[in-house]
Amino acid sequence: MKTNLSVEIGKLKLKNPVMVSSGTFGYAEEFKDFIDLSKLGAIVTKTITLKPRRGNPAPRTCETSAGMLNSIGLENPGIEVFIQEKLPFLKKLGVPIIMSVASEEEPEEFLELVARLDIIEAVAAIELNISCPNVREKASLIAQDPEATYKIVQEVRKITNKTLITKLSPNVTSIADIAQSAEDAGSDAVSLINTLAGMSIDIKQRKPKISVGIAGLSGPAIRPIAVKMVWEVFNKVKIPIIGMGGIIDTASALEFILAGATAVSIGTANFINPKISLEIISGLKKYLIENKIGDVNELVGSVKI
Amino acid sequence: MKACQLKLKISAQVRIKDNYWHCEFSAPQIAKIALPGQFIDIRVNDLCEPLLRRPISIHGVSRAKIKIFYAVVGKATEILARKRTGEYLDIIGPLGSGFALGKQKTVNSKQMLVAGGMGVAPLMFLAEKLTEGRKQRAENRITVLIGAKTKKQLLCADDFKKLGCIVKIATDDGSQGFHGKVTDLLHNLSSDFRSLPSAIYACGPKPMLQAVADISNQRGFPAQLSLEEHMSCGIGACLGCVVKTQAGFKRVCKEGPVFNSRDLVW
Numbered sequence: 001m002k003t004n005l006s007v008e009i010g011k012l013k014l015k016n017p018v019m020v021s022s023g024t025f026g027y028a029e030e031f032k033d034f035i036d037l038s039k040l041g042a043i044v045t046k047t048i049t050l051k052p053r054r055g056n057p058a059p060r061t062c063e064t065s066a067g068m069l070n071s072i073g074l075e076n077p078g079i080e081v082f083i084q085e086k087l088p089f090l091k092k093l094g095v096p097i098i099m100s101v102a103s104e105e106e107p108e109e110f111l112e113l114v115a116r117l118d119i120i121e122a123v124a125a126i127e128l129n130i131s132c133p134n135v136r137e138k139a140s141l142i143a144q145d146p147e148a149t150y151k152i153v154q155e156v157r158k159i160t161n162k163t164l165i166t167k168l169s170p171n172v173t174s175i176a177d178i179a180q181s182a183e184d185a186g187s188d189a190v191s192l193i194n195t196l197a198g199m200s201i202d203i204k205q206r207k208p209k210i211s212v213g214i215a216g217l218s219g220p221a222i223r224p225i226a227v228k229m230v231w232e233v234f235n236k237v238k239i240p241i242i243g244m245g246g247i248i249d250t251a252s253a254l255e256f257i258l259a260g261a262t263a264v265s266i267g268t269a270n271f272i273n274p275k276i277s278l279e280i281i282s283g284l285k286k287y288l289i290e291n292k293i294g295d296v297n298e299l300v301g302s303v304k305i
Numbered sequence: 306m307k308a309c310q311l312k313l314k315i316s317a318q319v320r321i322k323d324n325y326w327h328c329e330f331s332a333p334q335i336a337k338i339a340l341p342g343q344f345i346d347i348r349v350n351d352l353c354e355p356l357l358r359r360p361i362s363i364h365g366v367s368r369a370k371i372k373i374f375y376a377v378v379g380k381a382t383e384i385l386a387r388k389r390t391g392e393y394l395d396i397i398g399p400l401g402s403g404f405a406l407g408k409q410k411t412v413n414s415k416q417m418l419v420a421g422g423m424g425v426a427p428l429m430f431l432a433e434k435l436t437e438g439r440k441q442r443a444e445n446r447i448t449v450l451i452g453a454k455t456k457k458q459l460l461c462a463d464d465f466k467k468l469g470c471i472v473k474i475a476t477d478d479g480s481q482g483f484h485g486k487v488t489d490l491l492h493n494l495s496s497d498f499r500s501l502p503s504a505i506y507a508c509g510p511k512p513m514l515q516a517v518a519d520i521s522n523q524r525g526f527p528a529q530l531s532l533e534e535h536m537s538c539g540i541g542a543c544l545g546c547v548v549k550t551q552a553g554f555k556r557v558c559k560e561g562p563v564f565n566s567r568d569l570v571w
Contacts, residue, residue: 026542033307054553061537061545066353068537072544075554220353271357271538272348274310
């Protein structure tokens with residue numbers, strides 16, 4: 001039986017709906033010993049900022065029940081070093097590269113970053129990370145404010161024709177409202193969810209397990225929340241959704257697709273099994289065949305309530 | 306050298322004493338390329354609890370087998386200790402940058418290994434490599450300092466002796482050997498010019514490693530320290546396990562776990 005796994009996100013055509021999430025896959029080179037990278041639907045890079053960032057002191061991660069906390073603090077070499085040292089490897093893979101970018105202090109930094117990336121052919125799409133919970137310079141996130149979200153997406157939209165993805169935060173009252181703002185301002189897609197703000201305490205030392213205290217929770221523990229948010233956003237906006245949050249196998253990837261995600265993204269599970277994204281691609285294909293479904297797009301948002 | 310993800314068969318699982326275990330795997334791919342100081346990243350079950358792999362240093366390599374030495378200290382190691390010979394585990398390895406062996410085979414080199422508690426684990430593999438095919442002449446025998454809380458928790462002393470190493474022991478409560486910290490013992494020994502080592506390799510708790518770094522930096526001999534940090538991916542992707550160095554944060558799982566004492570910022 002012929003099955004179609006390809007999906008479209010804005011102008012981006014993915015050969016399958018499985019991508020890897022920002023911050024969980026480095027700059028892909030870290031995984032080259034373990035998987036055939038060329039089989040991935042897309043690769044989202046670790047978030048890049050204008051200037052290099054040292055990140056937060058250790059400990060930066062800790063394990064929790066069926067999940068983990070992280071507060072890396074957006075450590076990255078800055079855009080110029082990225083272009084010189086990391087992009088050449090990514091370019092050769094033949095996989096759409098989605099650049100994740102973030103501002104440190106002023107939202108205007110997004111414009112500088114996007115202008116720089118807009119002229120690079122190897123960059124297939126840009127993901128605006130307006131939802132990283134681990135940047136201490138900022139009291140609140142752009143993704144927590146519908147107007148701020150609208151404003152930054154609109155300004156970025158004016159300067160690039162590349163596919164624009166807005167990454168949303170679950171640390172809000174209504175994620176659908178923020179998704180609506182992103183759509184209204186011209187975002188081609190939304191990706192959700194970023195990590196949930198959380199905290200874990202070492203009772204012997206009476207100190208937080210993460211050096212900076214509050215961190216981002218990921219892994220299977222957050223999946224039901226993420227699936228619900230994808231469903232809410234699916235019912236509110238028309239642009240495609242990239243769903244993520246605790247996907248660890250084919251079944252959990254399918255939950256997101258059924259809830260309304262056109263593509264799914266694998267995060268924490270990459271740490272546990274570097275091959276997991278490829279296993280999920282095969283698993284999706286098998287599911288389509290077993291259920292006599294010709295096209296994965298037919299499944300998107302098809303959950304019956 | 307290329308690391309790989311493999312399903313490895315447990316070829317032996319032996320309790321040494323109390324909560325200390327040896328586990329051996331058939332792993333020709335890893336055994337062939339593993340270097341002292343490197344580690345393997347073990348997934349102890351297929352469930353979400355524990356979620357992440359556990360990094361454990363390589364204790365020894367013999368032909369097609371690799372051995373780890375671990376203490377049961379939490380949920381993951383408890384599960385690991387319940388695994389029996391013949392069972393399979395999902396393992397990635399060898400990972401990390403190990404000890405630089407340098408010109409250890411020159412006659413005048415006086416190498417010293419300093420272990421605190423479970424720090425003996427990677428140093429055993431190192432001692433095996435350092436003594437491999439080398440005539441243990443009296444004047445250039447390797448000295449191993451082993452520290453433990455009590456005599457009961459002293460590990461691997463006889464194994465190091467079997468390799469021909471000079472073993473000196475320190476216990477916190479004085480129940481065996483030098484009464485005090487292993488680093489106090491190192492301090493005393495290195496005050497004597499004749500026993501000044503030409504290179505130190507150390508593994509143990511952070512305060513111990515910091516003391517080793519202080520002594521070696523003051524006295525001007527190089528020390529390679531094997532660090533431990535919580536890891537999420539073990540392959541350099543998550544940037545979780547960093548340590549502060551003169552050149553910024555470095556990943557314990559990739560640039561480490563072994564660092565030069567002069568590069569670290571405490």
